[in-house]
Amino acid sequence: MNTVVHLSGPHRRGPDLQELVARVAFGDQDAFSRLYDAVAGPVLGLIRRVLRDPAQSEEVAQEVLLEVWRTASRYRPERGEVMPWVLTMAHRRAVDRVRAAQAAADRDQRAAARSHAPAFDEVAEQVEGRLEREQVRRCLQGLTELQRESVTMAYYRGYSYREVADMLGSPLGTVKTRMRDALIRLRDCLGVGS
Numbered sequence: 001m002n003t004v005v006h007l008s009g010p011h012r013r014g015p016d017l018q019e020l021v022a023r024v025a026f027g028d029q030d031a032f033s034r035l036y037d038a039v040a041g042p043v044l045g046l047i048r049r050v051l052r053d054p055a056q057s058e059e060v061a062q063e064v065l066l067e068v069w070r071t072a073s074r075y076r077p078e079r080g081e082v083m084p085w086v087l088t089m090a091h092r093r094a095v096d097r098v099r100a101a102q103a104a105a106d107r108d109q110r111a112a113a114r115s116h117a118p119a120f121d122e123v124a125e126q127v128e129g130r131l132e133r134e135q136v137r138r139c140l141q142g143l144t145e146l147q148r149e150s151v152t153m154a155y156y157r158g159y160s161y162r163e164v165a166d167m168l169g170s171p172l173g174t175v176k177t178r179m180r181d182a183l184i185r186l187r188d189c190l191g192v193g194s
Contacts, residue, residue: 017082018075025073032069039083040065043090050094060097064090139189147182150175 015034023031043064048057067089075085140148146168153164165175 018077021068021072021075021082024069025075032072035068035082036065039068039086042083043086046087046090047094050091051097056097057094060093061090064093067093135190136186139186142189143182143185147178147185150178151182151186154179 015038017035017038020031020035020038024035040061044057044061047060047064048054051057051060064086068086071089075082079085140151143151149168150164153159153167154161159167161175161179162172164179165172168175170178
């Protein structure tokens with residue numbers, strides 16, 4: 001036994017979107033409310049798939065629906081159905097948001113890189129410093145033991161000439177002479193102009 005179900009009244013279907021858009025173009029707020037109810041879900045769903053951020057998705061969806069309200073008069077039925085027209089606006093707006101966010105992130109990254117960039121080449125500076133220290137060590141080896149000891153105490157340990165003289169048990173004049181001769185030999189060895 002076959003059961004036939006008869007539907008009474010007209011078939012239940014969604015609102016005629018083209019008609020609603022035409023009415024929205026004339027400022028019909030009730031028509032916009034009905035259009036909003038019909039397209040808001042798909043618009044939000046599409047935008048969420050692009051943005052993946054619920055808060056931003058809702059914001060962009062509102063922007064799109066506001067754009068539908070403002071541009072309803074530009075809709076042309078001969079160019080396509082209402083839903084693809086609205087979803088195209090939604091997709092474009094979502095992609096624009098992604099691009100804007102990426103551009104902002106790129107700008108921030110470039111600014112951060114500039115702010116952390118050293119004012120000089122650190123590697124070259126380190127290599128140069130290491131080479132200079134090696135050259136100074138080599139030149140110090142060319143001094144007499146007393147000269148090297150005097151220079152080391154005065155310039156590397158921070159003692160005054162008087163303190164160096166006291167620690168070495170030498171007259172201050174002798175220490176000054178040693179230091180002067182040692183500095184001349186170091187200058188010549190290092191190739192520093194006088």
